[in-house]
Amino acid sequence: MTDRQGTGPQGTGPQETGPQGAEEQDRLRDRLSADSLTSRRDYLRVMATVSGGLAVGSVAVAAGVLPRHGDAKAAEVVPLRVADDLPKGRAVTFNYPTEHDRAIAIRLQDGTLVGYSTVCTHLACGVLWREERGDEGQLYCPCHEGAFEPRNGAVVQGPPPRGLPKVLMLEQVDGSVWAVGTAYSDESPVHAACRQLNAKDAKLGQVACPKTVRD
Amino acid sequence: MPHPADQPQPEEALATGAVDWSAPGSAQPRLNRPVAERYPQIRPTSGHADSRIRHSGPGPGAGTDHDPERSAMLSGRLIVVLSIVVGQLWALGVGVDAWMQGHTSIAWWCAGFEVLSFLIALAAWRFGPTDH
Numbered sequence: 001m002t003d004r005q006g007t008g009p010q011g012t013g014p015q016e017t018g019p020q021g022a023e024e025q026d027r028l029r030d031r032l033s034a035d036s037l038t039s040r041r042d043y044l045r046v047m048a049t050v051s052g053g054l055a056v057g058s059v060a061v062a063a064g065v066l067p068r069h070g071d072a073k074a075a076e077v078v079p080l081r082v083a084d085d086l087p088k089g090r091a092v093t094f095n096y097p098t099e100h101d102r103a104i105a106i107r108l109q110d111g112t113l114v115g116y117s118t119v120c121t122h123l124a125c126g127v128l129w130r131e132e133r134g135d136e137g138q139l140y141c142p143c144h145e146g147a148f149e150p151r152n153g154a155v156v157q158g159p160p161p162r163g164l165p166k167v168l169m170l171e172q173v174d175g176s177v178w179a180v181g182t183a184y185s186d187e188s189p190v191h192a193a194c195r196q197l198n199a200k201d202a203k204l205g206q207v208a209c210p211k212t213v214r215d
Numbered sequence: 216m217p218h219p220a221d222q223p224q225p226e227e228a229l230a231t232g233a234v235d236w237s238a239p240g241s242a243q244p245r246l247n248r249p250v251a252e253r254y255p256q257i258r259p260t261s262g263h264a265d266s267r268i269r270h271s272g273p274g275p276g277a278g279t280d281h282d283p284e285r286s287a288m289l290s291g292r293l294i295v296v297l298s299i300v301v302g303q304l305w306a307l308g309v310g311v312d313a314w315m316q317g318h319t320s321i322a323w324w325c326a327g328f329e330v331l332s333f334l335i336a337l338a339a340w341r342f343g344p345t346d347h
Contacts, residue, residue, distance in 0.1 A: 040289050047296045048340040051333045054303040058310050058329035062322040068315055121315070161308070162315055184317040195317075 069101055069117040069165035070182025070192070077196065079170070080179045086113070089137075091129040093118065096167055096179040103167045104129060105177055106150060108136055113177065115167030116153050121185060122146055122160040139164060154186075162186060168193060292339045299336045303329050 064071075077097040082105050086092060091106040105115045106129055116139060118127040125143035129150075133140060138156065139148040146158030153164035168181035168189055183192030190209075198205030240247040250257070310325030 040293055044289070044293050044296055044340050047293070047300055048333075048336045051296065051300050051303060051336040054300065054307055055326075055329040055333035058303070058307050058326040061307070061310050061314055062319065062326040064314070066311065066314060161312055185315050187317050 068184065069119065070097060070184060077181065081176055082115075082169075082179050083177045085175045086177045089131060092177075094179065097182055101182075102126065103179065104139075105167070105169055105179070106137070108150060110136075112151070113169045113171055114150060114153075115169040115179060116148070117165040117167065117182075119165075120146055120160055121155075121162040121164065122158070127164065166192070288343065292343055295339045296336045299332045299339075303332050306332070 080094065080096050082094050082096075083092045086105060086107045088107050088109050088111060091104055093102065093104045095101055096103045102118045103115060104118045104127070105113065107113055116127070118139075119125075120127050120141040120143065122141065122144055125141050127139045127141050127146075127148065129137065130140040131137040133147065134149075134156070137150050139150060139153070141147070141158065141160065144159050146160040147156050148154065148160070148164050149156050153166055155161075155163055162185035165185050166183040166187070166189060167179050168183060170178045170180045172178065181193055181196050183189055194205060194209035197208060246253070306325045306328050310322045310329075313319075313321035313325065
């Protein structure tokens with residue numbers, strides 16, 4: 001009976017020269033051959049190719065290949081009636097500025113009206129309103145435990161790299177709630193409003209917005 | 216009939232171990248003679264003006280490493296390119312963040328940095344020693 005344990009490098013018995021030993025040697029030779037397939041020079045070529053791919057990707061990003069909340073042409077964005085009334089502590093979801101952009105409007109306990117995109121800035125999961133989290137509620141992403149502050153959309157927990165893009169909300173005298181514009185991640189509402197006003201009417205934007213905001 | 220140069224060594228040499236079996240060369244002494252002695256037909260000018268002879272053949276030191284630091288240079292080039300790729304990953308993250316925040320000019324600066332880094336990586340890859 002062949003001793004499989006005895007066919008290692010330290011074995012000196014006749015088992016090494018049997019079929020088992022030959023098979024093991026062939027397997028070892030195959031493994032060593034596979035290991036030597038990638039040399040340092042090959043690795044250098046692969047990494048240089050990866051570097052080129054990153055350069056191309058970065059140029060594509062700067063050129064605008066990634067979708068961005070609020071990138072619908074500002075002149076085409078029309079106000080959207082979101083709700084007839086929004087009581088304190090309640091939230092309503094809607095799509096704005098296009099039907100593919102998920103958003104949420106929240107009435108905080110002190111009456112402040114805020115609106116955000118509900119696409120997480122980490123991996124685009126859906127963000128939920130959790131009133132019981134934090135001092136006055138949080139926008140919570142269940143995928144990776146990310147959380148956003150409800151007053152300005154800043155990240156307070158988890159892996160998201162940026163704050164939530166905002167939806168500019170407006171309340172009419174009759175109590176109805178309207179979405180009237182969008183802001184990028186961490187962009188101030190004033191800057192976003194002026195940016196969209198400039199896109200609609202440049203002359204009006206120059207008059208209505210201070211130069212520091214326009215730049 | 217064996218070649219005269221292949222005559223076995225004296226018995227006493229084998230008995231005393233005077234034969235250096237680890238010495239380079241052949242076990243047949245006739246094959247260890249100098250080339251000119253083994254092939255007297257070959258002259259120093261043999262092959263001159265022969266159209267079939269295109270190269271002089273390997274010269275002294277053939278088969279050895281002409282540049283002993285070539286391996287270290289290859290490792291160094293690889294480290295440089297790996298560092299560049301790490302920097303590019305960082306710049307890509309910064310560029311994506313900037314684009315998403317509306318800072319398009321910063322995204323373009325990052326793209327420029329990426330392209331410049333790629334050119335350096337390309338140089339580190341292509342312009343190495345070619346004596347392999």
